[in-house]
Amino acid sequence: MLEETQSSAAAVGAPAHAPPTVRVREVSMDFGTGSKAVDRASFDLSLGRFLTILGPSGSGKTTLLRMIAGFQRPTSGHILIGGKPVDAVPPDRRSIGMVFQKLALFPHMTAAENIAFPLKMRRFDPAFIPTRVRRFLELVRLDGYGNRRIHELSGGQQQRIAIARALVFEPALLLLDEPLAALDRKLREEMQLEFRRIQKELGVTTINVTHDQREALVVSDEIIIMDGGFIHQHASPALMYRSPADEFVARFIGVSSLIEGTATVGGLMLAGVTLAGSLSGSLQPGMAARGVVRAEQVRIARPEVSLAGCETVLLGTIADVIFEGERLLYVVEVPALSQNILVYHHDPESAAVFATDAPVSLGWRARDMIVFEARP
Amino acid sequence: MTHTIGRMSRRHLLAGSSAALIMAGAGSRAKASEPEKPAEIIVRAWGGSWVDSLKAGVSDPFTKLTGIGVRHDLTEDNEIRPKVWAAVDQGRVPPIHINWDTTTNATKSALRGITVDLSDLPNLKNAMETAKPVGLDGFPIVNTYGYVYVLAYRPEAFPNGAPKSWKELLDPRLKGRVAFYNDGIGMHFPAQVAGGGKLEDIPSNMAPAWEFIKQLKTQSPLLGEDPDFTTWFQKGEIDAACTISTNAREAKKNGINVAWTVPEEGCKYDTDGFWIPKGLPANEEYWAKQYINLALSVESQQIWLDGLGLPGVIPGVKPPAGLMGDPSYPTTPEDFKHLIRIPGKVQVENESEWFATFKSIMQG
Amino acid sequence: MPPSIKARYPLTWRVMDALEWLADRLWPRSMSRHTGWLLIAPSLIIVGSLVVGMIEIADTSLRTLDTATFRMSESYSLANYQKLATSDVYLTVAWRSLLGAVLTTALTLILAFPYAYIMVRTRSAAARKALLICLFLPFFIGQVVRAYGWLIILGNDGIINQATGLIGLDPHRFLFNFPAVVFGLVQYMLPFAVLMLAPALTAIPEEVETAAKSLGASWPRTMRHVVLPMARPGLIGAGLVVLTLSLTDFAMPAMLGGGSQDFIANAIYDQFFRTSDAGLGAALTLLLVMGGTFLVGVVLSVFGAGTLAAGRRA
16 A cells, blocks of 8 residues: 555656645754754655755754654654654654665675565565565666675665665655765766656655755755754755855855955945945845855956956956866955955866966956845 | 791600600601601691691691691692692602591592501501501501581471481472482492391492482482581571581581481491602601601590591590580490491492492482 | 984883894894794694693593502593493483573573673763673672672572562572573673673664664564674674583582582583593593584584684675
């Protein structure tokens, strides 16, 4: 029965009007250490969506995940999965598949036995288990590897077995607890895409936890940014990138420069200079503020070239040029601001144009610098 | 220092009777050319009240008399034996000068031919016949006292008075409450009588003994060694036991109501003795012999055996208070009529078989 | 003023230099390819002397005791083995040792496993410390003293019978039977088993248990299907140690068995020390060694070597 409902659920996909598969309401976790590990977190996640909870270490993202999994009971608040409260349901009775940071595969079993394990524990019909196991080995492109011992598999193959094991019983929800953190970059990027493919293929609702913003942007339908136990923003990757809700989000996603000053109508004022920008939220002129401008939003040109369309134009000198392959990062010293501004340039050939110590002019449009209230 | 004290003591004691005794006979010869004295001699002994009595009765007077210290080695008698045998076989100096041993075990060493002949001890002239080991030539060992494997019991458990027969131990109310030596020593011969057999048939036909011991086995007896009996009486674990009277007496000294008796089938009588291993330097062997000679003096026997509550082998020793006429303290021929004596040689030759048979019954 | 050359390095460095110089004189570098042999020389000497001892015992076991002279025969015969084969008592004693050792091993592992598990997994440092202390305390008290302790606690006049006496029960005999011996052995072996199990359990990542739970295994099934199989090397190692130590134990049967619960070691003692029949004692010894080796061999071939196979992958 479980089998049927889940298959059909997976097949439906993710219609926008579907009720949320996961509903987290005012969930807090207090370990008694002074500050709360998770502070009144609330969000909904619809069927088939891929959500990444992104945050630095200690932000409470793992604690939140463990509460959803059922390994920790929230100090207050409620969690609903498939519309039912699960606060009193132990982890082994929740329909949740989980992939762990260190994979936690069972070394005393073969790959196939690892995948069959949740089916046996959940008392699936034994006659049907081998077929199901074979299907999932195929899904993760490891058919023929079923009889291998875990230590006979490569790191990437182990990842695939771990995800097959977490999904084979077709859980309502898949949780990923930074399973890619320990991989080298190439394998990590390959597995990110693989996770995305498998998730789309099965249509399983997924919550991923990571501190890697690139991973979050690549794989997710939605991102939640957490810090200090708070949810700062819950949005699609594009929206989050374009309109960060606050300074923390703006700094955490992408590469930006920060400029301290005082909020003024139409921008930020400092040391007699006014920079064009858009004020965020409830920020009133006269308040201490910080302007955040993304490195790729800043335009760079020879001093004599006029930067059309840029409300803000500043003169500076190249302090450093960092070659990143597909792009260049210029560190530009701006005397008017007494600080450096970071600029991405997507034409590596320009290295010849702007050498260290070369004078340049910088510019950005008013909508590209967001001015936030300066938090201590 | 030691020597000075020794000489002084001896001069002082020469006037007394003790000195006359120890130095009589062979000793008088030695007066002229006495062998060099070792600093100490080592006597293997049993611990507890056994060694305390020996020290008071023999070792302390010996040191006083000769200036030679006495060290008591409390290694188990069974465990020192292989060490001494190995030393003698390999021509090394044995680890002890004198072994205080059961006559049965001492006989093994004597048969092996590793003990020194003690026939020339002057005090043997006064000794009773029990001092001589039965079935051996000369004195490869000297018996120093006798003892009886009595039936010790708690009077509360026997309201009708002392058990008259070993068969009373088969009473169902005593199940799990009787104790024997773990090799059955002391019980083999009375069991032969209680089982309807004859003592003359030992060792050729002991079927009656084993039959009776099989019946005892149904009583789930405890099996132990000397100190166990004292402990078990004191801890209330047992009501009756076949044991040397000394162990029962020890419990009694500690305030436990324990009595003992010789049932109608009789009790095994046996002796303990001293022997000296071969291979000692001549002077040390000489002084070890002097030690044994002193142990055979009336004075030493009186103090030593008062402590053990056992009858000695030298006439003139007075029984300690309360043991006069006691069945565990035989002195007259009448007393010995109820006691069973089997020659040591017969015992050691068959002991292994008897132990094994007893064990196979009890371990089954 | 610059420091003198000698003061420039710590004293320990100079001591190490001196030792290296000395080592170089005693064992020149040219010998370095034989250094492996040098390092295992002590073990070779120990094993060698054991082998010599076994040969000696094998030799003695073929000689019989002459009770007229109390010396071993010059000629060889199989009489001692014949005696062992035809006598019920040794069969009984051997069977009892084996049964006792197997029971002790099973009970010890059953009790040691939760102890080690809690010790390894507890989040409370105080609890872990308390468990460790309780574990090491018995090592400071000898086996014999502990057996005496049980005599005091379980005796007819002991603490337990005194307590049950207060509610009007007659004293019950706990001691001097087979269960008492097994009980004594189990409490003696428990610390050894826990010490062998703890590292094996530490090696199981907690995340594996969490994973099992998330995959639908209840706690008991997590234990059965994941923790126990993964702890198998530790269980085998601990089991082998307990099995061999119990099989050859002397003190517990002697003290808690009331004289009628002999194990093979007690029978060997009797032959060597009580009846002076070294031949029969040696034959028994050899049978014990061979029986024990066979048993260990069976365990190894059925279950593998566990933690005793260092470096081999599970």
